[in-house]
Amino acid sequence: MDISTELAQTIVMDMKEIINQDINYINTNGVIIASTDINRVGAFHGGGKKVKDTKDNLIIRYDGEYTGARKGINLPLYFDNNIIGVIGITGEKSEVGKYGKIIKRMTELLIKDAYTTNLKNKEKENQRMIIDELLFNESEKYDKGFLSRIRVFNVRDNVPRVVVISEISGGSYHVIEAKDKILNLFENKVMNHSENLMMHNKNNIIMIIQKVSKESLEPILSEIVHIVQSEYGLGIKFGIGTVEHELKKVRESYEKARVALNWALSSEDRYINFYNHMDIELIIENVTKSAEFEFCNKILRNLNDKDISEYSEIIRLFEKYNGSIKQISDSLFIHKNTLQYRINRLYQKTGYDMRKYQDFVVLKMAFLLIQR
Structure with missing residues (x-):
């Protein structure tokens, strides 16, 4: 598996913040693809190539011991039991040797996490493509493919x-x-x-x-x-x-x-x-705009916007509490007599009494239509 130069560069920069040493990421061809020393990116690293071939850690004792290499430590990176690159830490062995295992392990974890995230993102994109195809394909008939x-x-x-x-x-x-x-x-x-x-x-x-x-x-x-x-x-x-x-x-x-x-x-x-x-909503869904206007105008023409808002809530609570005046008035924080007065007032303005089953159905439909 190859990792992107962007991910490799992010990793080496993050690792440098931890140990304050120059770090290189070397691919399986021995090329430095990311480094905290930007001038080394693209250069061949003989030590990194040897690590890949031997699968062993390598300590470089002096600059130039291997082509393009500086003194430090180089360790193989694994993903699913395969070497995917080499991490190199530049510096004296006494300084960088103690960091080797930690940096190697952290780098492998970051690569694994990036791989998992990438898989999840691809899965999400695949799911979006399928849903688009199933739900938003504009053709009336699905084609043969x-x-x-x-x-x-x-x-x-x-x-x-x-x-x-x-x-x-x-x-x-x-x-x-x-x-x-x-x-x-x-x-x-x-x-x-x-x-x-x-x-x-x-x-x-x-x-x-x-x-x-x-x-x-x-x-x-x-x-x-x-x-x-x-x-x-x-x-x-x-x-x-x-x-x-x-x-x-x-x-x-x-x-x-x-x-x-x-x-x-x-x-x-x-x-x-x-x-x-x-139930009743399904009927309302299929009511034409002209029929909706005619019906609402017939039932609610004497109500203003404030009335519509007030009585919509009363209708909703009337259905919720099965016509219980006490529960409706308690929910509205008003006295029962006040609620009765408002119900009577609605009857006077519309000719429909919500306390009668047939009238309630008509009122409910009218209020649902006017709010949809």
């Missing part, structure tokens, strides 16, 4: 999958600051199957996961909501689409997950919304 391109990444067809979309809310700076931690949280809690896919785009995280029951998935997402709120001070909501058994139909799950998320975002206390558990 679609499944072939997907199979390259070991993603099978005819496996039940569902799309989950989340949106993080809060100050943009705080979202950016916490992004990596939140992604790691998703990795640990949800991405526990090799074929699960995830990508993030600004404040959205999109996942395509193998079928999980609502009873199993909801507690996991609830835990994520709690952690994001309590530890990072941010809000997060989820929309879950329908289960689809073919890759080419996963986009349908995405579109439904987006609908479910939008309704969650418009709700004050709904953080996780399953498309399959939506």
